[in-house]
Amino acid sequence: MKEDFLHYIWQHQYFDKTNLTTTEGESVQVLRVGMHNTDAGPDFRETLVKVGEVEWSGSVEIHRKASDWRRHQHHFDFKYNQVVLHVVWEADEAVRRTDGSLIPAVELKSRIPHAMLQTYEQLRRAPDTIPCASFWPRVPDITKTMMMGRTLTERLELKGEEVLQLFNQLGNDWEATAYQLLCKGFGFKINQEPFERLAGALPVQVVRKHQTSLFQMETLLFGQAGFLNDPADEYSASLAKEYTYLSRKYKLQEQAMQRHHWNFLRMRPANFPTVRLAQLAALLTQQKSLFSRIIDTDEPKHYDALWQAPVSAYWQKHYTFGAESKATQVQLGKSGAQNLTINVAVPLLAAYASYTQQLRYLDKAVNLLEKVKEASNKVTRQYEELGWKAASAADNQAALGLYKLYCQPVNCLRCAIGNKIMKQDIPTT
Structure with a gap:
């Protein structure tokens, strides 16, 4: 009790x-x-x-x-x-x-009522990670749908708050905030931490000064990431030479990373961090006002093109330095682009909606999620096994919100689904 x-x-x-x-x-x-x-x-x-x-x-x-x-x-x-x-x-x-x-x-x-007390104890002590799993079939679909809509909004609001905290730390600079989120997003979970670290090691002020040159953008990213310490071929040697100059100019050496900070194991070559860094360099060179583009873009289909920029000629034939391949992925793929829409554009829109008090940006974020596909994960699959079918990223994000805000902390009494289950055990006479 x-x-x-x-x-x-x-x-x-x-x-x-x-x-x-x-x-x-x-x-x-x-x-x-x-x-x-x-x-x-x-x-x-x-x-x-x-x-x-x-x-x-x-x-x-x-x-x-x-x-x-x-x-x-x-x-x-x-x-x-x-x-x-x-x-x-x-x-x-x-x-x-x-x-x-x-x-x-x-x-x-x-x-x-004894039945209500029993139900509460059963929910509280349930061995399942979703406490109401055994009750799920008893709950009307309309209740589940309404709760999922609520958790989607709550999840977006929480993500927006996190972005606003970052925005405040960065001196109320939206473009700098977008840069930080973009770098983190390019980590795609496995290399998220090193990419986030790279964003801190390479100040956005330096990036802005060299966004007109893809060669220099690659120099700064690969150099700060620690991939130019031992050049493997003529191209990496030319990057290393340029990095020596730029790192001294901007005093970057102390924050430079090492190659061992990056994960390559059990990854497809197309997902290697070297490939992602090349794609990030191309994107930063092509999109010089990323936040403005995110806010101003209206059509969901246009967001894919926002993230996709052709990599340099070298990376069109390499996955790593010094090892030429017949062909590589010229630009970020569709699934990768949609991942960035979910994890970069949507949180920024949610934060901007809160900052400006204009709900149309939150509506745009929800609309984006409804038009984007997202692969299921170990959390959302649990709801799928109960009969909840995710048709879009909005459904997946709603399920994640339900799990993290209600199921995991066993906040069943604050949940419409849990409340419905509890009310079913109230005597009607």
Whole structure:
């Protein structure tokens, strides 16, 4: 039994109120439940209850045991003098305010439907990573769909908040923020950490000065990434020579990475970090105002072209330095481009919507996700096994939001699906 369950029971009044009395035997009527308080102080504010013949306006405090009042030191805290009713699972002792006056208490342990309590405990102790997996077929599809819509919005808002934090750290520079997210996005999970590190090792101010030259962009990226320390052929030697000059000019050596920071194992050559760096260099050279393009682009199909820029002639025949191949991927593939749309464009749009208070940018982010395909992962596959079919990236992102915000932390009582399951166990008579 956790207090959040008792909060839920009180907020929705899911208990038997027949002949409701205090532990002292006075009749109790709940005239107004009050507002749930998530800050310091009593759990529900602006409550109106009638105890005996007197109406009391104030707060309600909720505990598993009445003795928790004393254990939490509320009898010394003046904020709790406004409490007019103590709602508890078990009334093991009387409690008083700082002036010694008795606070009326209501005990709930014999008033909550047994089936509902069993359902709550089953959800809380479920061995599955999705607590309601065994209940899933009982929930109407409309409830699941509505909850998925809610979690998609919540997930986008959280992603937007993370981007805004980065934006503030970067001096309120949207283009610098887009650069950081782009580098991280080019890591495609396996090399995400080193790409993110590279973004910090190569300041956007330096990048901006050399975006007109693909050769110099490759120089800066491969040099800071640690791939030019031992040139393997004439081209890498020419990059290394240029890097020596540029790294001294901008004092980049101290933050330079090493080749061992990058992952090559169990990867297709087309996904090698060297190929991704070449593609990133081409993109940075072609798109000099990336954030502006992301914000101004309207058609979802145009975002693929936004990320796809032809690599230099050298990387059209190489996967790594010094090893020529018959042919390589000239530009980022469609799945890679869609991945960047999901992980770069969408969070930026969500952040900009919050920053400007213009919901049309959030609508654009949702529209993008609805038009983009995204491969399932180990989390979303669990919902697929329960019958939830993802038709787009929007569905996948909604499922991820449901899992991370509700299923994983077992926040079933805040979830519409969990709430529906709980309500099914309330007697109808």
